[in-house]
Amino acid sequence: MSSLLITGATGFLSGAVLAKALSENAFDHYLLLVRASSAEEGLSRIKENLQRFACDEKSLSSLSLQNIIIGDLAEPDRFLNDERLLEVTHVINAAAVASFGENALIWKVNVEGTLKFARRMANVRKLKRFLHVGTAMSCIPEAGALVTESITHKEEEEHLVQYTWSKSSIEQLMLEQCPALPLVIARPSIVVGHSSLGCRPSSSIFWVFRMALMLGKFMCSLGDKIDVIPVDYCAEALLMLVKRRTVEERVYHVSAGDERSVSFAEIDRAIADALGQPPLSSDYRQVDYEDLIQCRREFKTIYGPCNERLMLRAMRLYGEFSRLNVRFSNKKLLGLGMPHPPRFVDYIRHCVETTRGTSIPEMMKVDFK
Numbered sequence: 001m002s003s004l005l006i007t008g009a010t011g012f013l014s015g016a017v018l019a020k021a022l023s024e025n026a027f028d029h030y031l032l033l034v035r036a037s038s039a040e041e042g043l044s045r046i047k048e049n050l051q052r053f054a055c056d057e058k059s060l061s062s063l064s065l066q067n068i069i070i071g072d073l074a075e076p077d078r079f080l081n082d083e084r085l086l087e088v089t090h091v092i093n094a095a096a097v098a099s100f101g102e103n104a105l106i107w108k109v110n111v112e113g114t115l116k117f118a119r120r121m122a123n124v125r126k127l128k129r130f131l132h133v134g135t136a137m138s139c140i141p142e143a144g145a146l147v148t149e150s151i152t153h154k155e156e157e158e159h160l161v162q163y164t165w166s167k168s169s170i171e172q173l174m175l176e177q178c179p180a181l182p183l184v185i186a187r188p189s190i191v192v193g194h195s196s197l198g199c200r201p202s203s204s205i206f207w208v209f210r211m212a213l214m215l216g217k218f219m220c221s222l223g224d225k226i227d228v229i230p231v232d233y234c235a236e237a238l239l240m241l242v243k244r245r246t247v248e249e250r251v252y253h254v255s256a257g258d259e260r261s262v263s264f265a266e267i268d269r270a271i272a273d274a275l276g277q278p279p280l281s282s283d284y285r286q287v288d289y290e291d292l293i294q295c296r297r298e299f300k301t302i303y304g305p306c307n308e309r310l311m312l313r314a315m316r317l318y319g320e321f322s323r324l325n326v327r328f329s330n331k332k333l334l335g336l337g338m339p340h341p342p343r344f345v346d347y348i349r350h351c352v353e354t355t356r357g358t359s360i361p362e363m364m365k366v367d368f369k
Ligand SMILES: NC(=O)c1ccc[n+]([C@@H]2O[C@H](COP(=O)([O-])OP(=O)(O)OC[C@H]3O[C@@H](n4cnc5c(N)ncnc54)[C@H](OP(=O)(O)O)[C@@H]3O)[C@@H](O)[C@H]2O)c1
Pocket: 007, 008, 009, 010, 011, 012, 013, 014, 033, 034, 035, 071, 072, 073, 074, 093, 094, 095, 096, 097, 098, 109, 133, 134, 135, 136, 167, 187, 188, 189, 190, 191, 192, 204, 205
């Protein structure tokens, strides 16, 4: 009997994974690690999230309290003795504090708690695969590069945010300290929207593109490219990587690659098209962060009520990433038979549609928890 343990299923990536797995009857049983004060609350949090993925009634009603394991990776000792863990055959571990904000829990959860969890799972006899979800950005890519998967570890000072440092550190620690763990690492690039549901499941990162274009200036040039995939493609890849009997590599990018990455000029045109307005094109200006600071007084007029300091912080962080102009090679994943993802600009209209009437400050909350 196959039993999949998913962490982070109240979130964006694992929510998509669970919705897809249930619709395909991919596993015989599911165990879902959730933060909640009771199994009832945990189940209801999971179902609420599945509804954002348009999960059908049959799938929703197939879940019961038996599927819920209450637990917090900040306090893993409280759930690691649960006997149901002994029956787990596969794990997709995507729970993390996935925030560019400053959050004291980032290290505690993403590194310390996750390492304890991995050590525990390394002792589960029936476990066939532990798929850990990292992030492609954790390797500190060189600007302009087509990045291939590697497990080199860069110093903390080189990381733009603590989040990528924590994601890089946990990979290294699991490799060093859990030799018995059947570990495979999937590193998604930038996950934005869903190829048919747009931003209904989450507005994560989509607001950055809208924010920059509404301002008419940002730190990247329109010629720079960005590697974006939709969450349903990411879920399909994660399920393939966890289920596949043998995989030769330790690390896989889940990404658009060189072929399906898109330029900001294409994004400008596609968003303008969806909004029924002309693109910025030559009216757009590439600026540095100091120029963005100069126009902070305009923010409230452009974006509505907002916290100027938070907007500037977001612009600096995402601006630095946007001008990296990196693509992540997906050759290894394609080599396993995974199809190419759709291009961001091919489903961007759904993202525009599903965020119509939602302000930038409202949309960005999800990334600044
Ligand atoms: N989104 C992207 O573009 C992207 C790109 C590359 C990699 N990733 C990776 O993908 C994974 C999932 O990201 P996401 O975008 O789905 O993030 P998300 O929507 O913020 O979901 C995070 C999930 O982790 C859970 N979690 C957080 N802290 C926890 C704790 N202390 N104990 C147990 N569960 C906890 C959250 O539970 P609560 O609901 O209780 O908070 C939620 O279910 C992360 O590991 C991230 O690094 C994401």
